[in-house]
Each structure stands twice: as structure tokens, then as C-alpha cells.
Amino acid sequence: MTMERGELHSVSDASIVMQGTETHAVHLASGPVFPESGYARYGASDHAIETHRLTKRFNSFTAVDHIDLSVERGEIYGFLGPNGAGKSTTIRMLCTLLTPTSGTAKVAGYDIAHKANEVRKKIGLVSEKLIMYPRLTAVENLMFFGRLYGIDRDALRKRADELLDMVKLTEFKDKLVGGYSSGMRQRINVIRALLHDPEIIFLDEPTTMLDPQSTRFVRDIVKELKEMGHTVVLTTHIMEEADELSDRVCIIDHGRIMATDTPQALKDKYHTNSLLEVFLTLTGRELRDSASDHIPMRRVMGRM
Amino acid sequence: MSSEIETWSISLGIARRDLLDLWRAKMLLFAFILMPILLMSMFGYMFPPTQKANPLAGNIPTSYPNLPVALVVQDSGEVANDVSAQFIQIAHSQKLFQVSESPSYQAARDQLIRGQISGIVVIPDGFTAGIRAGKQAVVQVTVDETNPQVAGVVRGELSTIFTMISSNMSARYVQEMMGNTVDPSFVLEPISISGVPLIQGTSSSFQFLAPGFMALTVVTGALSGVAAAISREKEQGTMDGLLVSPIPRRAVITGKIMSQTVRGLIQGFLILGLSMMLFGVRIYGNPVIMLLVMLLGVASFVGVGIILTAIAPEQETAMMIMMLLQFPMMFLSGILFPISQLPQWMQWIGEALPLYYATDALRKVMILNAGLDVIIPDLAVLILYSIVTMTAAIPLFEKAMTR
Numbered sequence: 001m002t003m004e005r006g007e008l009h010s011v012s013d014a015s016i017v018m019q020g021t022e023t024h025a026v027h028l029a030s031g032p033v034f035p036e037s038g039y040a041r042y043g044a045s046d047h048a049i050e051t052h053r054l055t056k057r058f059n060s061f062t063a064v065d066h067i068d069l070s071v072e073r074g075e076i077y078g079f080l081g082p083n084g085a086g087k088s089t090t091i092r093m094l095c096t097l098l099t100p101t102s103g104t105a106k107v108a109g110y111d112i113a114h115k116a117n118e119v120r121k122k123i124g125l126v127s128e129k130l131i132m133y134p135r136l137t138a139v140e141n142l143m144f145f146g147r148l149y150g151i152d153r154d155a156l157r158k159r160a161d162e163l164l165d166m167v168k169l170t171e172f173k174d175k176l177v178g179g180y181s182s183g184m185r186q187r188i189n190v191i192r193a194l195l196h197d198p199e200i201i202f203l204d205e206p207t208t209m210l211d212p213q214s215t216r217f218v219r220d221i222v223k224e225l226k227e228m229g230h231t232v233v234l235t236t237h238i239m240e241e242a243d244e245l246s247d248r249v250c251i252i253d254h255g256r257i258m259a260t261d262t263p264q265a266l267k268d269k270y271h272t273n274s275l276l277e278v279f280l281t282l283t284g285r286e287l288r289d290s291a292s293d294h295i296p297m298r299r300v301m302g303r304m
Numbered sequence: 305m306s307s308e309i310e311t312w313s314i315s316l317g318i319a320r321r322d323l324l325d326l327w328r329a330k331m332l333l334f335a336f337i338l339m340p341i342l343l344m345s346m347f348g349y350m351f352p353p354t355q356k357a358n359p360l361a362g363n364i365p366t367s368y369p370n371l372p373v374a375l376v377v378q379d380s381g382e383v384a385n386d387v388s389a390q391f392i393q394i395a396h397s398q399k400l401f402q403v404s405e406s407p408s409y410q411a412a413r414d415q416l417i418r419g420q421i422s423g424i425v426v427i428p429d430g431f432t433a434g435i436r437a438g439k440q441a442v443v444q445v446t447v448d449e450t451n452p453q454v455a456g457v458v459r460g461e462l463s464t465i466f467t468m469i470s471s472n473m474s475a476r477y478v479q480e481m482m483g484n485t486v487d488p489s490f491v492l493e494p495i496s497i498s499g500v501p502l503i504q505g506t507s508s509s510f511q512f513l514a515p516g517f518m519a520l521t522v523v524t525g526a527l528s529g530v531a532a533a534i535s536r537e538k539e540q541g542t543m544d545g546l547l548v549s550p551i552p553r554r555a556v557i558t559g560k561i562m563s564q565t566v567r568g569l570i571q572g573f574l575i576l577g578l579s580m581m582l583f584g585v586r587i588y589g590n591p592v593i594m595l596l597v598m599l600l601g602v603a604s605f606v607g608v609g610i611i612l613t614a615i616a617p618e619q620e621t622a623m624m625i626m627m628l629l630q631f632p633m634m635f636l637s638g639i640l641f642p643i644s645q646l647p648q649w650m651q652w653i654g655e656a657l658p659l660y661y662a663t664d665a666l667r668k669v670m671i672l673n674a675g676l677d678v679i680i681p682d683l684a685v686l687i688l689y690s691i692v693t694m695t696a697a698i699p700l701f702e703k704a705m706t707r
Contacts, residue, residue: 095548099706120550129541133321135328144321148314148549176328192545 048073048200048231054103056089063089065255076232078246082283086255087235091202095125108199124193128205130185134178138188141177149196163191183214190221200231239276251282258282311555318559340574348583368457369399373423374412381432388427390469400461416448423447423458514579515666516639518572519601523659525568526602527609528626530560535619553702565602589669600686601662607693614704633659658689
């Protein structure tokens, strides 16, 4: 199966249908992973993600400071900010990987604090790190992670084959992921997050360090995900990418939201035709160097 | 119930993946297998088997076979020649000493100072005459005092050999004097002791060490292995993939514990196999009870590993603290020697460590064929430790993961 630009498919009749704006759940051999599809997935809520005064502090450092976010269902939401602005911390809270210090958040209609497992069923995370075991093959990795979502083994194998075909990795499916090139790694990193057909997909700098061909490929996947009805939260430092892909962007700095709007509206507001200019106007042009004698290791490396 | 089964199934999947990872990491696998082989070979030869430890029956155990000693015979009499011949014969047949005759004490002393020999035996002038006159004769012994351990062994073994020679001579004299009317051994030693072995077959000091090493390997493997596995996944990013999925956090921990336990057991049984093949260790007890003891040993320690991982700021600190725990545990838990040799305060520390109970129970089962009823106090302590540490560890882990 081949894939042209802007045409992400792969799927057989038992899988994702991606033409036009029709959106469908992943129909696997054993039945759909999630019976509802498209907008119906979100129930009564209009928003895929809503936060209210969401805050995260690490000791005396406030990484995220009372933010109110509202991501509409089916949109690509560009989440931008300089290093240390609070993007990753926010995403980790929304993915239930970090507990907020205060405030609330609902993802896919579920409270992240009280319905974390429901949230986890509805989201997929493509982290900047490769969430794959290097000494396992692509198929073994996908089978391992897919099983965590309780997907039937046969259906999962079929789904894995389809997704591998979609990102043109079928030929390498039995090779160890540790031997993959950066572009291949990122492609498989993306499809791992799609195994259970999540409603909301968090993409944390998905094209960093990729060559132009792989970058183009990943961006096309993002567009197709939107066409399939998925909500995509995208963090990136590449303003051109945010401009091209995002329906709306949110610029965050020092843990606070500086602006949220469509890229065009922001450019109009700041009388420029470059999102980068908007970004620099809002977050400043000076370098963000900082150093302390006290290394907050838990923040840098995580608790483990 | 079905969700419980699902959780266990996920844990099994995580454990299987971990073990597959080990299998494919060839260098790691090599080190993993080599570690117990090295450990056992080193300690096996440092504490070699001392079989048939019964000098009264004419067998003299030794940890240092064929030590070089010089024999200086200054007396040319018949008895001196006979005694020196017997000495050489026993020393060689029992592989205790490599005896070389030296022309003079001074020459032998030079050899000893140069480190060429470990001791000097002198049969002095007048030895035969003394015996013939019915007086006690004296054999002079000089040992290399620069090595107290070897010096003690040489002195002890020489003493045993000459006791044997002396007894033979006495028996002959008694027979000459009293004929066959009395048993010479009754005159020489009216009361003797007879060792009834606690376990059948031969015993060795290594029989004592092997269970301790097994317990140590399995338990420390679990202690540091789970922590290392969690830290590695956290740092490489795959832990996010586990935690962002809708599985209970304890399924992750359980999976890690399972894989590390299997790894520990593989190493433990490698140690056992090697000990049996190379050092004559035998199992006298029930292997199922042994397995139970080892599993409880793991359970009692794994919680400590998780707690340390949860509270330490990063992997390096966690590993350092674990080393800090493991090193004294080796000496305080009765693995290398009974802790009754230690000062009282050290014994108290040793008795507070679960490894002490795991080692004690494993040793009793392996060597003494003890049943569950005998090791219940040990098992009770291990279970108590397991409950207390795991109760603290699992919520701490869950919190630490999302802090």
C-alpha cells in the first residue's frame, strides 16, 4: 500500500476509514475498540480538553500557573512556548503522568484526577522520547503496548500490520527497533500511540531532529488524524509547523497563557505575517539561559 | 475477578518482555550468567571442601593442601628414622605437606625466611636415645608467623600427624608390655568420641556457604534489580508508555518483581548447580520449600528496593544506597560465618535483617532437611517484612510516578 501526501490510509474494511471528513472508530476483527466514533465520542461536552486554574509546582518553582485551556474537539491545537515555559508539564498532567498541585482538568470529558484510567483509554501520547523497547522488534513492541489496552491478540496483530503498512515500515517490522533510523523511530512512535484509536493525541515535538522527508510524512499523519476526527495537541518549536498544522495555537510562557487564537488571527493582531514574530513578541527575544547551584534532579530526570 | 486476571496477565506480559530483553542483550546475559559462576568459583576455592573431617579415623581435613615444609633429622637413630618416614608417608598420602629434607635447621630457616616453605620440623639429636630410655621425646616445630592463618593450619596439622604417630608407638609399647590381654586403645584413650553425622554422606564447609549465597543472590537481585529496571524505563521514556495506558500501577510493579524474581532464581539455581557439580554440595531438603523460602526472601526485600527508588532523587543515589545496604548485609546475615562470632550490637543488626532469616531457613531446609514446621519462625519474619515493606512501597511508587 502506498501513501501520497495528505492521504493517510492503509486500512482495510476492518480498520480506520479516512476519506473526507468521515470519522470512524477502529473496527477490528473482534469488534471496535471504542464503539463510539468521531464527535459522538465526547458525549455532551463540546471540548476535548478543558482546564480550570490548572497549576503545578515543584517545591518553590511554579511550572504551570493557573492556566485555563479549552481545546475543541477535532481540532489541531498548537501548544507553543520557549524551553521551560510549562508545555511538557501541562501535557504530562493532561496525560495523567503528573498530579496537578491545584486546579482541575477534564480530558475527553473525564476528570484527570478522579477518572484517570478513563482518560488513559481516550488518549495517545507521542513523546519526544521514543516509547519503544530497542531490543524488541516493531511488531513485538506494538503487540506489547497494544495488550496494555486490552485489545484482543488477533485483532491487535491485524491492527499493527495495518499501521505499519500505513507508515511504510512493513518491510522492517521484524527488525529490532534499536536499529531503526530517527525517521523510522518517530514513525513507529506515532503509530504506537494510535493502536487503541485514541480520541485525543498528544504529540510532543514529533518532528524534532527529523530529516525533511520524515518531517513531511509526520505532518501529513497529523493532518490525517484531524481528518479522521481525532483531536491533536501538538507541541513544537518549529513555528512554521505550528502555523501549517494548527487550527488554533496557544502560546505559554512562565507557566501562563500569553495568547490563544488561530494563527491568522494572532498574526493579524500583531500586524505580521509570521507566527514566529508573534511568538517572539509575546515571549521576548532574549535568550532563556538560567543556572542554579541547586539542581532540581527530580524535575530534570523524573522521580525514578 | 476478571480485572484481577487481566492485571496479572498484564504483569506477566511485562515480565515476559523484561526477560526477552535480557535474552537479547547478549553482553548483559553473559555478565548475568558469569556473575554467579565467578562468585561461586571464588568462594568455592577460598573455602574449599573439607571432606571426612575425622582425624581420629586417620583422616585429616585441610584447607591448604601440599604446603611445603622442611624436615631436619638431626638424629640418626632407628626411632628417629622410623618417625620421619611415618611423617613423610602421612603428609604425602593425606596431601597435607610437600616434605623436603633439609641438611640443617639454619638452611631450613633461610628457606622459610625467603618464603619457600611454610614450616620446619626438626627431629633433634637424642630423639631415639630419649625414647629408648623411656622418656618423652620432643619434635621441634617452627612455622612462618608472617601468615597467621597458614601458621595455624601448619601447627594444627603437624600436631595431628605426630599425635597419630605417637598413638601408634604407644599402642605398640602397650602390646609389647601387656600382650593381647588388653586393648591398647583402652590404655591410651579409655574414652573416645565418635561423630554421628547430622546429615548423611559427606559434609563440607561449602555446604554451609551455598545456601547463604543462594539467598544473597536472589534477594539482592530483587532489591537492586527492580529499582534498576524501573529507573531504566523511566530514563529511556518507556515508563511513560506504560503509565499512560489504562493499567493499574501495581501491574507494572508486579511485572517488574516477577521478572527480577525469575532472574534472581535463575542465578540462585546456577549457584546451586555449580556448587553441586564442583564443590560436592548436596540438597537434603525439599526443593519446593527451598523455592518458597527464596520467594519469601524476594518478597521481603523487593519493597525496600521500591521504597528506595521512590524516595531517591535519581537512579545513581538509589543504587548507592542499595550498595550501602547490601555490603554489610553480606557479613551481618550469617552468610559467610555464624553471626554469634560478632559483637552483640552487630548481632542485633543482623537479626533485624530479613536476609538473616532467609539464609537460616534455606540452610536448615537444604542441609538439615527441615520441614515447614521447623522454619515457621523464619518464614513468619519474612512474611511480616513483606507485608510491611510492600504496604509502604506500592502507594509510594504510585505517588512517585506522578509527583
